[in-house]
Structure formats: structure tokens, C-alpha cells
Amino acid sequence: MKTIQIDEPVVKVFTDLDDSQDDLFVKANDWMISMFVDASSVIQFSDKEAGVLIGKYLMSGELRTQTSFLTPASVDSRVYAKIDVRVRDNRARISIEPLNSWQYDDSGLTIYNYSKENFYQDMDKLFLSFDNALKAETIDF
Numbered sequence: 001m002k003t004i005q006i007d008e009p010v011v012k013v014f015t016d017l018d019d020s021q022d023d024l025f026v027k028a029n030d031w032m033i034s035m036f037v038d039a040s041s042v043i044q045f046s047d048k049e050a051g052v053l054i055g056k057y058l059m060s061g062e063l064r065t066q067t068s069f070l071t072p073a074s075v076d077s078r079v080y081a082k083i084d085v086r087v088r089d090n091r092a093r094i095s096i097e098p099l100n101s102w103q104y105d106d107s108g109l110t111i112y113n114y115s116k117e118n119f120y121q122d123m124d125k126l127f128l129s130f131d132n133a134l135k136a137e138t139i140d141f
Contacts, residue, residue: 001105004116009084009097012127017090017134021051024087024134028053031133032085035126040078051087056080056099059122060114077103077111079119083126094130096123 017024025048032043038058045054061078079102084095098119105112 001103001110001112003101004104004119005101006098006116006119009082009095010120010123011093011095012130014092014094014131014134015090017092019090019134019138021087021089022048023138024089024092025051025053027134027136027138028085028087028092028130031130032083034133035129040080053083053085055083057083057096057126059098059119061102062111064111075111077114079114081123085130092130092134094127096126 019027029043029046032053032055036042036055036057041055041057043053043055045052057080059079059081061076063078064075066073066075080099082095082097082099084097086093102114103112104115106115
């Protein structure tokens with residue numbers, strides 16, 4: 001079993017956008033709401049005027065509780081990341097950083113199966129999804 005630690009956030013900047021800060025904020029907020037489907041993934045801070053959204057996102061894992069003959073036992077394989085979004089007129093920045101280290105077992109026989117490579121793949125998917133959300137047309141009613 002290995003401990004995986006990522007000490008620096010990964011940042012992606014989008015400068016080819018054609019929307020106001022308000023429009024980008026609404027798109028980023030809608031994106032967070034659509035991505036944060038797990039009850040433990042939450043938007044922790046939101047300031048439309050400053051163009052800031054910060055959330056805690058469950059990247060992978062689960063909390064398993066088992067009751068044995070004598071005592072209950074819990075196994076926690078959850079990996080959380082802080083997602084920090086900043087928007088300004090015609091540009092946006094997203095930063096993703098794990099909130100803690102996590103255990104990884106490359107045998108494939110345990111629930112600790114989330115590798116560093118899995119984290120970076122999931123992060124790339126989040127970046128692509130965020131980019132698509134920012135470039136989507138605004139729906140007017």
C-alpha cells in the first residue's frame with residue numbers, strides 16, 4: 001500500500017471566452033451544480049461580484065462501515081479536491097488540488113484503487129467539462 005500526496009494545485013486558464021464576468025459566473029456556478037452530485041461535494045464559497053466559486057469535490061472513493069462480531073469498523077477511501085474557480089470578463093481560471101493524501105493499493109484487491117494517474121485523468125475530464133460549460137450558449141427565457 002502506498003500513500004499518494006499531491007502538493008501543488010493544477011491550474012488551467014481559459015482566455016478565449018466571449019462573455020461578461022456575470023455570464024461566466026452563472027455558467028461556472030451551473031457547471032459546479034451539475035458536477036457536484038454527491039452529497040459530500042459542496043460549493044463552500046460563492047461571490048458573484050468578485051467572480052469566485054470554491055467547492056469541495058469528491059473525486060473518488062467511499063466510506064464503508066462494517067459491523068464485525070465485536071466492534072464496528074470503517075474504511076474510508078474517499079479522495080476530495082478543492083476546486084477554485086475565478087472568472088473575469090472573457091476569461092476564467094480553474095484550480096484543482098487534493099485536500100489530503102490517500103492510500104493506493106495496486107493489487108486491485110482492495111477499495112484503495114484510486115491511483116495518481118486516475119486522479120490526473122479525472123482532473124482532465126473536469127477541465128474539459130468546465131471548458132465546454134463556459135463555451136455553451138446561454139439559454140434565454
